[in-house]
Amino acid sequence: MTAVGGIRVGPGIDAESGADLLRVAELVRSVPDHPAPGVLFRDITPVLADGEAFATVVTELAAHTGDADLVAGVEARGFLLGAAVALVAGLGTVPVRKAGRLPAVAASRSYELEYGSATLEVPAGVIEPGTRVYVVDDVLATGGTAAAACALLADAGADVAGFGTLIELTTLNGRSRLGDLRVDALLNA
Numbered sequence: 001m002t003a004v005g006g007i008r009v010g011p012g013i014d015a016e017s018g019a020d021l022l023r024v025a026e027l028v029r030s031v032p033d034h035p036a037p038g039v040l041f042r043d044i045t046p047v048l049a050d051g052e053a054f055a056t057v058v059t060e061l062a063a064h065t066g067d068a069d070l071v072a073g074v075e076a077r078g079f080l081l082g083a084a085v086a087l088v089a090g091l092g093t094v095p096v097r098k099a100g101r102l103p104a105v106a107a108s109r110s111y112e113l114e115y116g117s118a119t120l121e122v123p124a125g126v127i128e129p130g131t132r133v134y135v136v137d138d139v140l141a142t143g144g145t146a147a148a149a150c151a152l153l154a155d156a157g158a159d160v161a162g163f164g165t166l167i168e169l170t171t172l173n174g175r176s177r178l179g180d181l182r183v184d185a186l187l188n189a
Contacts, residue, residue, distance in 0.1 A: 005030055010185040020056045025187055027053050042167050042189055044138050048080060061136060061164040062088035064184040068134035068161045072096050074149045078137035085136050094126050096149045107156040111148035120148055122156050129157035140165040140185060143174025150181060
């Protein structure tokens with residue numbers, strides 16, 4: 001399989017799915033110098049707007065949920081993917097939100113960003129101890145948000161079953177921040 005715009009199919013993807021994912025890769029828009037000079041932003045909005053491509057992504061990620069009980073979507077684009085993945089997998093979903101957006105909070109975790117810090121929260125009354133949660137976000141970059149989301153879910157009592165993403169920016173090595181956790185990346189850039 002070949003690359004499209006510097007994006008290639010992730011490891012472990014079979015040939016049939018790979019062909020479908022190359023079509024998805026064609027829809028990913030590369031936006032130079034966003035949100036800051038020198039950054040190449042990978043915009044998945046065209047993928048979400050294309051029903052066939054969106055279905056491919058959701059179906060592929062749902063196949064990786066395994067024995068999870070819930071799918072967690074990380075704010076904000078992870079909500080869109082996570083809820084759809086949960087629906088296809090026949091599971092419930094839980095949001096991982098930025099601080100101050102939930103009416104009742106089970107746990108929160110602050111983490112460092114390149115230019116400051118942020119806090120994520122999960123809602124109270126949703127995650128029972130030992131609940132297996134598959135975490136979904138649109139992009140795995142430096143791994144800071146992914147690691148914080150997974151640690152937050154563990155703080156809330158979850159057993160994190162894996163992390164699924166549409167695109168992994170491999171040069172940023174975010175996977176290393178997730179330790180031994182299984183990472184399912186449909187596309188690599």
